[in-house]
Amino acid sequence: MSTDVKAPPTSRSRGRQSPTSGSASGKPANPTLLILPSIIILLAALGYPIIWQFITSFQKFGLKQQFGVAPEFVGLGNYVELVSNPTLWVILGRSLLFCLLCAASTVAIGGLLALLMSRVGTAARLILQVSLLLAWAMPVVAAMTVWVWLIDWRRGVLNWLLVQFGIDAQGHNWLADPVTFFLIAIIIVVWMSVPFVALSIYAGLTQISGEVLEAAAMDGATGWQRTRLIILPLIAPVLSIVMLLQIIWDLRVFTQIKLLQDAGGVANETNMLGTYIYQLGVGAGDFGTASAVSILMLILTVALSWYYVRSLMKEEN
DSSP states (O other): OOOOOOOOOOHHHHHOOOTTOSSTTSSOOOHHHHHHHHHHHHHHHHHHHHHHHHHHTTEEOOTGGGGTOOOEEOTTHHHHHHHTOHHHHHHHHHHHHHHHHHHHHHHHHHHHHHHHHHHSOHHHHHHHHHHHHHHHHSOHHHHHHHHHHHTOTTTOHHHHHHHHTTOOOTTOOTTTSHHHHHHHHHHHHHHHHHHHHHHHHHHHHTTSOHHHHHHHHHTTOOHHHHIIIIIHHHTHHHHHHHHHHHHHHHHTOOHHHHHHHHTTOOHHHHOOHHHHHHIIIIITOOHHHHHHHHHHHHHHHHHHHHHHHHHHHHHHO
8 A cells, every 4th residue: 555755845945935924914014014104203202392483482481371372273373473573584694694503514625634544544543533523522511511621711722822933912802893703603613513514525435446537547547537527426425415404403503502602702703593582581581482484494494405405305316
């Protein structure tokens, strides 16, 4: 009597799986469900403050409302008051000019440092990278403490050095004049932002094939021509991203300006959008108007970054 013996499955048959074997139920897992918790947390963390400020911008929300008094709905009253106030337009123009100067200077200096790191030897490049990381990792308040000490009008290092060179700068307050105030603020903001930009651009430079640059050099292209016609077009996506981030960050700058104002600056002459919102809300207790300025600042940020976002989307497509 003979019996049928089934042959054991081969390695090929064992390795072959059904296209729908991605989960125990035989159906592939939906990627949307996997990222849904993160999306919910992100929307809750970012959406709630924005919605609260949007609603508050249409209300008269002062100190009484913090103790339970119902806010009064004023519609577009806060926005009309802001638009008719010339102080807002002065601060807005000042903030835009400061933002563009800082962003352009940061990207230019960061790009030059990135090119320098790509040209020097290993030891010099390592020293540059460690120095940039240390400057970038320093907390903002700690860094500002050092900067305020350097420019202090009583015992600052800057005035002491100028006196040593024969310049009568003893007791001069550099923060009292708005021009020198913003010059110092630009230097500080750029100094804090350059490490991120330099390291990001350097990472993009490392992806450029050396054979392309060698071929261009053999064809007679100068260093400036290789940089302008080959390197810059290839790292254009990186430049767009860092420029976009710098515009957003520099427009929202607050800590550096506020600490410089506390160190001797005149707040009414050196306010930026961030410090103006702080002054309206925490200082004057007018949270309705402060929320209106915050919404205007959000709209301005989106408007400035929209061009770069569209450029990035076109490159991805």
